[in-house]
Amino acid sequence: DIQMTQSPSSLSASVGDRVTITCRASQSISNFLNWYQQKPGKAPELLIFAASSLHRGVPSRFSGSGSGTDFTLTISSLQPEDFATYSCQHTYSTPPTFGQGTKVEIK
């Protein structure tokens, strides 16, 4: 299985901050990489697919980049509704696996 490792596992930030989360794959996955946002008690929601394509309805302050093994999710200006856990997922091969999640907390 391809292992997905996110860093950091958690971070504290303030409204308006620029936030960057990284995801590293144990082998090259091209750009077969999705990002999800999950709020407590809720299902994950797709933010970004194909590493850098914004899912419909997702605010433009979210962006994704990367290819191969290293990927980044950036929130350009953190909003109150963005405090949540973010997870990456590869879909390069079976089984698709997820990162362990990065919890973004209020500073």
Place this chain on the structure above:
Amino acid sequence: QLQLQESGPGLVKPSETLSLTCTVSGASISIDNNYWGWIRQPPGKGLEWIASIYYSGSTYYNPSLESRVTISVDTSKNQFSLKLSSVTAADTAMYYCARIVTDGGYSDYDYWGQGTLVTVSS
């Protein structure tokens, strides 16, 4: 608006079989390039893909669970189901169903059910 809803027992005894159904509304389950999947999340842990199915009946399983898992689809009811046998406490988790849209080799899990918590305990 597409909606998915999981249903099934919230408590299962060890060694028994966990059975869940996902009812899809707002769209047909028999749409090309739409797969349907189960994903679980143990309390406080990350997400784990369990299995996926196409309306034709083609199935895909996580090798780590394959010996215990069966996924099936009922197009007449617009539902798909999961069975996980010989459960242990390690199978305690929130179970989600999701739509998986494929396009150009990419797979987007774009609609999810609200999830159902299954606890394995005697």
